Structure formats: C-alpha cells, structure tokens
Amino acid sequence: MSDPHESAEELGEVVEDLRRHLLWQEEAGGRALLVDAAKQAAERAGSLRAMLGARPAKAPSGTESPAAPEPAAAVAPEPTPAPPPVSRPVAPPVSASSAPAPRAVSSEAPSRPAPARSSAAASSGMLIDVPQQAPPYPGPLPGVVEGEIPTLDQIRRELGDCRRCKLCTGRKNLVFGVGNPRAELVFVGEGPGEQEDLQGVPFVGPAGELLTKMIQAMGFTRDQVYICNVVKCRPPGNRNPEPDEIAACEPFLRAQLVALQPKVIVALGKFAAQTLLRDSTPITRLRGNWREYQGVKLMPTFHPAYLLRSPHEKKKAWDDLQQVMKIFGKQPGSRS
Numbered sequence: 001m002s003d004p005h006e007s008a009e010e011l012g013e014v015v016e017d018l019r020r021h022l023l024w025q026e027e028a029g030g031r032a033l034l035v036d037a038a039k040q041a042a043e044r045a046g047s048l049r050a051m052l053g054a055r056p057a058k059a060p061s062g063t064e065s066p067a068a069p070e071p072a073a074a075v076a077p078e079p080t081p082a083p084p085p086v087s088r089p090v091a092p093p094v095s096a097s098s099a100p101a102p103r104a105v106s107s108e109a110p111s112r113p114a115p116a117r118s119s120a121a122a123s124s125g126m127l128i129d130v131p132q133q134a135p136p137y138p139g140p141l142p143g144v145v146e147g148e149i150p151t152l153d154q155i156r157r158e159l160g161d162c163r164r165c166k167l168c169t170g171r172k173n174l175v176f177g178v179g180n181p182r183a184e185l186v187f188v189g190e191g192p193g194e195q196e197d198l199q200g201v202p203f204v205g206p207a208g209e210l211l212t213k214m215i216q217a218m219g220f221t222r223d224q225v226y227i228c229n230v231v232k233c234r235p236p237g238n239r240n241p242e243p244d245e246i247a248a249c250e251p252f253l254r255a256q257l258v259a260l261q262p263k264v265i266v267a268l269g270k271f272a273a274q275t276l277l278r279d280s281t282p283i284t285r286l287r288g289n290w291r292e293y294q295g296v297k298l299m300p301t302f303h304p305a306y307l308l309r310s311p312h313e314k315k316k317a318w319d320d321l322q323q324v325m326k327i328f329g330k331q332p333g334s335r336s
C-alpha cells in the first residue's frame, strides 16, 4: 500500500512539472508542448489517483494533440566551417571566474596544471565525423599558458578589444559569456543579437527569454549554468556568422570549454553543433543524439530562435533536454 503523503508529494511534483512546461510554453504561444505536458500530467495524476483509490478525473476537453508535423529543416545545410581544433586535454572542473560579469561564483583562481588526457578522450581521437578542413591549431589556445588550464578571465583578457574579424566594426559590445564558471552544464549558441550586443550578455533578447525558460524547465537557473556563443560579436542585422568570423572566434569558444570542463554541452542550433562537432549534418538530424566534444557529452538541439519561429518543434527540443536532465539525475518537476 502506498504512503498517501508520498503520493501527495508526487502529485505536487506533477503540478510543478506542468507549471514549468507552461512557463516555457507561454513565450511563443505554441501548443504542442502544452498539450504534451497536460497529457503527461494527466496520465501521471491518473496513476496517482489510482494509487490513492480515487476516481479518475474527467479528461479535459480540447487537449488533443495535433499530429506532429515532419521536422522542417531549421536551417539549410551548410558546409561546416573549418576552425582549428583544440589540442587541450580533458580535465575535471576547475575554478575560474567568468568575464565580464561573473554571477553566482566570482572567485578568481590561478591556472592549474592540466591533468593528463582522459583515456576515453585519448582513445576516441578527434571525435568528429568529417575530415579536417584546416590544419591543426598551430600554437597555444588564446589565453592558455602551455601545460595549464586557463581561467575564463584569462581568456577574456586575451580577447581584449578584439579586432580579429570584421564583426568588430559593427558591434557595440563583445559578448563573452555569462554564468557559473564552475558550471557542469554549458549552452552554446550562435552569436549575439541586438539586445545581447547592447547589454554585452548572451541570450537576453526574445530567444534568450525562451532559453531561460528552457533552463528553468530543466531544473536549473541561469546562474547555475554557463552560456556563450560561437561568435562573440553581433553579425550585422542578425545575419548568419560567416566562416572567417567563426574561424577567428572559435578558438576562444574552445578555450572557454577547456576552462569550464563541463559535464554536458548543449549545442543550440546548427552553428554551435556543426562548429563544435565539425559535422555538416543538418541540425534536424543531429539533434537528439548524444555526441562527444573532446571527451565531453554534447547534445545538439534546436536554437531557441528557431523554436520561436516554429513552436511545434518545442516538443522535440524538450525531448533532447530531458536526455540532458537524466545525466544530472533531474526529473521533470524535480526542484533541486
């Protein structure tokens, strides 16, 4: 016989689960996820009621899910840009402060010697599916002292008032990254939009609001994760970043990931996924499948801006994020 207190607690979690889904759903007014959440919650509530010996609740009307449309191409497949690879070892998380605006944790820590590459990473080699299109990166990564793991501050200082590509001419602020420098979960987007350019902080515009809801729905706060982009300066008119711009900026992204040493990377959209994986497979096929980036688990998923345009795809993105949540032992509705 089940404990009624436990059952009530579970019911509370179902409600919390639904609340998080609704928060996320609110943004774009899409219905697929809402319907899905309502169904899941009803099913779970139904089994809880059965456990409690109560009568089944009446099915709410108008919650039938329309057949999910076939995935539309989020973005046209494009050749993968050819930035230089990182030759740094995989290492456990290190203390490092974010720049320019550390949030939850702000302690600066000195660089630490890089531990030996993990055997998994060593045996898996480059972990990419497509041939190298660029020669190996010739020298140490930006901000990296040979043999040491950099801090985010060191990398930010190395970027300085960056003039390495043409995006510098139109930018108002360089957008480095934000969040917890000890984050185990890192989100990588494409590049700053208008709001991000104005504020110098990634994902603070409309797509950022949706990303924040996605993060919260996963049971995290923005302060617990780290968020950055492939390119650090806004492409004019929000056009796609060009290969030379990605090539100029990507070493800094790779250095950030070396500094962060996360447990999981979520690649948001085509540019993040294809750049990090060096795989030109369309995001519609990359998404939802675990990959590895330098020995770190990487989950490609749709970009929030795409989800704003195509809210019916949110369900798929939520499925992807739930796979990530499992790694962290988080259930939909868990509050830790």
Ligand code: URA
Pocket: 189, 190, 191, 192, 193, 196, 201, 202, 203, 204, 205, 207, 208, 229, 305
């Ligand atoms: N889109 C991105 O890819 N990054 C941002 O920071 C904002 C919008």
